[in-house]
Amino acid sequence: MSTSTDPVLDTLFLPFQTKLLPWPRSNVLFLRARLGAPMRDPDFSNLLCEQSFKPDADALTSAGFSLLNTDDTGKYAMVLVLLPRQRDEARALLARAITLTQPGGQVVGCLSNSEGARSGEADLASLTGTVSSLSKHKCRVFWSTPLGSQVNQKLVNEWLQLDTPRPISDARFISRPGLFAWNRIDPASALLAHALPTDLSGHAADLGAGFGYLSVALFNRCPGISAIDLYEAEARALALARQNLHDYQSRAQLGFYWHDVTQGLSQRYQVIISNPPFHTQGRADRPDIGKRFIAAAAAALLPGGQLWLVANRHLPYEEILTSSFGQIRIVAQQDGFKIIAATKSGSTETDKPVRSRRRR
Numbered sequence: 001m002s003t004s005t006d007p008v009l010d011t012l013f014l015p016f017q018t019k020l021l022p023w024p025r026s027n028v029l030f031l032r033a034r035l036g037a038p039m040r041d042p043d044f045s046n047l048l049c050e051q052s053f054k055p056d057a058d059a060l061t062s063a064g065f066s067l068l069n070t071d072d073t074g075k076y077a078m079v080l081v082l083l084p085r086q087r088d089e090a091r092a093l094l095a096r097a098i099t100l101t102q103p104g105g106q107v108v109g110c111l112s113n114s115e116g117a118r119s120g121e122a123d124l125a126s127l128t129g130t131v132s133s134l135s136k137h138k139c140r141v142f143w144s145t146p147l148g149s150q151v152n153q154k155l156v157n158e159w160l161q162l163d164t165p166r167p168i169s170d171a172r173f174i175s176r177p178g179l180f181a182w183n184r185i186d187p188a189s190a191l192l193a194h195a196l197p198t199d200l201s202g203h204a205a206d207l208g209a210g211f212g213y214l215s216v217a218l219f220n221r222c223p224g225i226s227a228i229d230l231y232e233a234e235a236r237a238l239a240l241a242r243q244n245l246h247d248y249q250s251r252a253q254l255g256f257y258w259h260d261v262t263q264g265l266s267q268r269y270q271v272i273i274s275n276p277p278f279h280t281q282g283r284a285d286r287p288d289i290g291k292r293f294i295a296a297a298a299a300a301l302l303p304g305g306q307l308w309l310v311a312n313r314h315l316p317y318e319e320i321l322t323s324s325f326g327q328i329r330i331v332a333q334q335d336g337f338k339i340i341a342a343t344k345s346g347s348t349e350t351d352k353p354v355r356s357r358r359r360r
Contacts, residue, residue: 006036007137008082012110013038014134014141021108021143024077029068029100031081031093035059048076052235054260075102085115089178091123092163095156098127101147108143117142127152127159165240173244175211179237180277185213188337189275192310193217195331195339200308202270203227205300207261207293210234212241214273219248222271229255229267262292265300272297272307278315291320298324303346313338 015021023043033049034056040063050068051057057067079097083090090111097107109124111117117140125131128144128151135141165176168183175182181189193214201224206215209230218225230245232238235258242256259265261276276293278286294317297307307325311317313336321328326345330338 008110008112008139009036011137011139011141014136026077028078029076035063054233054258075100077105079107081109083109083111083120084178086178088162091159094124095159098156104146106144110141112139127155174240180210188310189213191337192339196221198222200271204271205229205269207231207274208276209241210237212244218273227253231257231259231261233260261296264296268300268302270302270305275310287315294320301344303344305344307342309340310337
């Protein structure tokens with residue numbers, strides 16, 4: 001059993017630590033980067049990082065690493081990539097890594113065995129020809145030979161399109177591979193959407209908004225909602241939420257925040273809705289994340305404000321709900337999910353709502 005705290009990241013850097021690969025002197029680009037022990041080595045200080053997940057992006061910048069600008073058109077002597085398990089997304093990311101690598105440069109990828117490491121290695125080989133690999137920590141790191149005429153440019157161009165945003169749910173929403181429940185309406189969110197009462201009103205927030213499904217549902221069911229702020233840690237999802245809420249801009253004020261909800265909210269609300277995440281990397285349950293969402297919601301709600309939450313039935317949220325809210329009730333339990341409505345203690349009569357502000 002591996003004792004590594006981030007086995008995929010540790011395995012990615014193994015070829016350089018063992019001198020199987022030389023580390024370039026010029027800047028190295030790291031796609032889907034996250035902070036870990038290998039990156040504290042001064043030999044690897046010339047990393048430029050790209051990360052769309054807010055907690056990881058914040059950790060990288062706090063440690064002194066620079067993030068790639070969206071308008072950057074440079075090419076790099078080497079591109080590292082921590083590949084996702086969704087294969088279309090992973091293939092598109094490998095193809096993009098190749099387009100960002102200068103001639104003679106190399107692409108280095110890594111995946112855990114349980115998330116498709118051999119498939120990832122085979123995909124890189126399909127794009128670049130012969131690859132080398134190394135296994136440790138139940139993960140596999142693989143790298144191309146120096147890139148040149150052997151690159152299958154036709155396949156690169158095809159795979160770049162695999163991550164293109166596309167319509168789902170009878171074209172009502174735009175989504176893309178790799179997002180949570182990317183190609184369907186998540187059944188837990190759908191259950192919450194149908195359970196929302198029609199008399200909710202005022203300034204609302206959607207915590208962990210994804211591509212915006214629950215915010216649309218709240219608008220459609222509750223004519224009294226005057227504003228919604230969408231908080232989402234994954235920038236790729238938040239960009240799509242902007243598109244999916246576009247038609248509501250003339251009706252209400254909308255705010256879109258690339259934000260880690262577990263760090264709290266700076267505004268206060270009359271209504272909060274949420275289908276909080278309970279995983280990060282890997283597949284093990286992380287109920288602590290949902291508990292921190294609930295704590296953030298409790299702190300942000302005005303007295304008398306309501307939280308409407310959906311969660312898997314086995315997740316232990318009742319204790320923090322009971323300690324944080326004056327009233328809680330189970331509205332529904334169905335298909336392994338539970339809908340919880342919680343009301344903040346206090347009266348709204350003497351509390352003036354925070355003025356809604358349009359933010360983009």
